[in-house]
Amino acid sequence: MTNFLNLIQNEVIKIYRLKSTWAMYVILALIIIGVGLLAKTYGDFMTYEEDTWRETLETENAEYMKDTEEFPDMESFNSTFIEINNYYLEHDIMPESYGAWQFVMENEMLLSLVSLFTIIVAAGILANEFRWGTIKLLLIRPISRTKILISKYSAVLIFSFITFLFVLLFSWIIGGIFIGFDGMNPHIVLEKGDGVEYVPVIGEIITDYGFSLVNLLMMATFAFMISSIFRNSALAIGLAIFLMLAGNQIVFFFIERDWAKYILFANTNLSQYFNGNTPMMEGMTLGFSVTVLVVYYIIFAAITWIFFAKRDVAGH
Amino acid sequence: MTEIAMQLTNVRKRIGNKEIIKGLSFTINRGEVFGFIGPNGAGKTTTIRMMVGLMKLTEGDVHILGKSIKTEFKEAIREVGGIVENPELYPFLTGAQNLKQYARMIPGITQERIDETVKLVGLEKVMNEKVGRYSLGMRQRIGIAQALLHKPSVLILDEPTNGLDPAGIREIRQYIRKLATEHNVAVIISSHLLSEIELICDRIGIIKNGELVAIQAVKENTPAGEQQLLQVEMEATPLEKALEVVNRKTPAAQTNGKITFQTEKENIPLLISDLVKENILIYEVQVTKSTLEDKFFDLIGENIID
Ligand SMILES: Nc1ncnc2c1ncn2[C@@H]1O[C@H](COP(=O)(O)OP(=O)(O)O)[C@@H](O)[C@H]1O
Ligand SMILES: [Mg+2]
Numbered sequence: 001m002t003n004f005l006n007l008i009q010n011e012v013i014k015i016y017r018l019k020s021t022w023a024m025y026v027i028l029a030l031i032i033i034g035v036g037l038l039a040k041t042y043g044d045f046m047t048y049e050e051d052t053w054r055e056t057l058e059t060e061n062a063e064y065m066k067d068t069e070e071f072p073d074m075e076s077f078n079s080t081f082i083e084i085n086n087y088y089l090e091h092d093i094m095p096e097s098y099g100a101w102q103f104v105m106e107n108e109m110l111l112s113l114v115s116l117f118t119i120i121v122a123a124g125i126l127a128n129e130f131r132w133g134t135i136k137l138l139l140i141r142p143i144s145r146t147k148i149l150i151s152k153y154s155a156v157l158i159f160s161f162i163t164f165l166f167v168l169l170f171s172w173i174i175g176g177i178f179i180g181f182d183g184m185n186p187h188i189v190l191e192k193g194d195g196v197e198y199v200p201v202i203g204e205i206i207t208d209y210g211f212s213l214v215n216l217l218m219m220a221t222f223a224f225m226i227s228s229i230f231r232n233s234a235l236a237i238g239l240a241i242f243l244m245l246a247g248n249q250i251v252f253f254f255i256e257r258d259w260a261k262y263i264l265f266a267n268t269n270l271s272q273y274f275n276g277n278t279p280m281m282e283g284m285t286l287g288f289s290v291t292v293l294v295v296y297y298i299i300f301a302a303i304t305w306i307f308f309a310k311r312d313v314a315g316h
Numbered sequence: 317m318t319e320i321a322m323q324l325t326n327v328r329k330r331i332g333n334k335e336i337i338k339g340l341s342f343t344i345n346r347g348e349v350f351g352f353i354g355p356n357g358a359g360k361t362t363t364i365r366m367m368v369g370l371m372k373l374t375e376g377d378v379h380i381l382g383k384s385i386k387t388e389f390k391e392a393i394r395e396v397g398g399i400v401e402n403p404e405l406y407p408f409l410t411g412a413q414n415l416k417q418y419a420r421m422i423p424g425i426t427q428e429r430i431d432e433t434v435k436l437v438g439l440e441k442v443m444n445e446k447v448g449r450y451s452l453g454m455r456q457r458i459g460i461a462q463a464l465l466h467k468p469s470v471l472i473l474d475e476p477t478n479g480l481d482p483a484g485i486r487e488i489r490q491y492i493r494k495l496a497t498e499h500n501v502a503v504i505i506s507s508h509l510l511s512e513i514e515l516i517c518d519r520i521g522i523i524k525n526g527e528l529v530a531i532q533a534v535k536e537n538t539p540a541g542e543q544q545l546l547q548v549e550m551e552a553t554p555l556e557k558a559l560e561v562v563n564r565k566t567p568a569a570q571t572n573g574k575i576t577f578q579t580e581k582e583n584i585p586l587l588i589s590d591l592v593k594e595n596i597l598i599y600e601v602q603v604t605k606s607t608l609e610d611k612f613f614d615l616i617g618e619n620i621i622d
Binding site: 003006007009010013014017018019132133134136137139140141142143144312313314315 | 331361362365368369370371372389390391393394396398399400401402404405406407408409413417418420421422423462
């Protein structure tokens, strides 16, 4: 067991000794700082005072209605805001000011960058050893290839997790510095599937980020598989990113077919079963999607293993 | 008593429908340096890849200290250290970090052991530099250090002299000899240049087109009567007289103003003293080619080995 932890340690060291890994964190940090600066400069966040927040909300509502009269296209947009404001008024809850946690919540799109970087690392962790020629020295140790493979996969997940935490934490700090810290457990009113609801921001962050992890995990595993088959990281990165971007289009292209629901990408978005959303296709349930995901995962893992553990490490 | 370190039994490799290795069988003893010689493309690297389990054997088996590489991989490979083809390490890690990687993969390798190995190959000064900046000679040496960390019984070096200058080659020869003699390690060293490694080998196996065409013992421990003949070239004046003196002991010829002949090693000083007694001036004595090399050329059937 210590042996296995040593292997994982080796792999994590190799990931973090590469300059390209550090470039990823620099990119993420710069983007978060940039978004924070934009929010600070251009966001006109309302602050609500204990004794005037009701009037502030009424004024806001009046402005939304005026806006709708001028631009009727904005109607549905504005009516949501009015609905949210009315919820606060009716339930007599003072809205909390915008701050670090809400900033984190709105940075959820950064997770597609975390996915991208995880794909790059997953695609490289096997293929690079072949490119560098170091695979030969790695495999002539008293360790089974299966163990080496699992240690590499674990290191990818560790990298992904660290990067994920980095985005969360760094967003929170930047949001706090630029906009303000908004307490330990802020709540806001959000539009949900049926009507508006009063929810904890941290809960929203966990579910939103959590749902996107499914796609991240599947694409990283896919990239890992391609790199095991072709021993080429560029191909693995290219294919995985293409599928990540085109996944939804692929599903919509075949949506009329009754086998479309078995496509991986029809099932990666588990939020379709929550918050009163309607599933993408008839006959799809949470259990169905989880089963499909598990089956894909096992297939990816099995192919990865067969190609890595069973094939010769021959010359070029 | 000789103890078998590695045994190949009818090792074959087919890739597609091409048979690359055609039934190799031989053994290597502990404390022995075994030269694995053959022209490029003969199948040396392929054989080595099978010895260390990187490639599967189509047929046959390899035993290391009696353990099969096919069925007891971990036990067998535990006793092996090696470099396959090129000394490729992680270029973005320092020498020390590279060795640490390999040390973590086998239990019981202490920092002292790492330091000891680094000292053996003489890399103490550059341990904190990135391997990407090492010269080829330094990379060969850290490759050897990596292979020795876990004190293997069998050391396999695939063309370790490739790209090295004569000084580097001499240095590698020195510690290979030391490992075999002092630490009882079986060393398998492949090369396409016989001259570069025959000096340190106890035995040489010659491979051509995937077949072992000869196994030959070298050096002093050759049984009497099978004494190895050396090819000697000598520059001396007067030439005619010198030729006559040499001819008393062994047939000599005259080429390009020099005398050439074949003789055993211990005859060379005797001949020189004879010549000196006859007042012949000797300007140069050179041992050019061993007869083993001639034999190698005969077996390979070509003069240009590359
Ligand atoms: N992966 C492979 N697929 C097909 N043929 C190969 C492969 N690897 C090596 N060979 C062939 O096997 C022969 C032996 O190669 P190799 O073992 O590298 O020779 P050496 O190391 O003696 O120069 C060569 O003819 C080479 O072309
Ligand atoms: Mg070779």
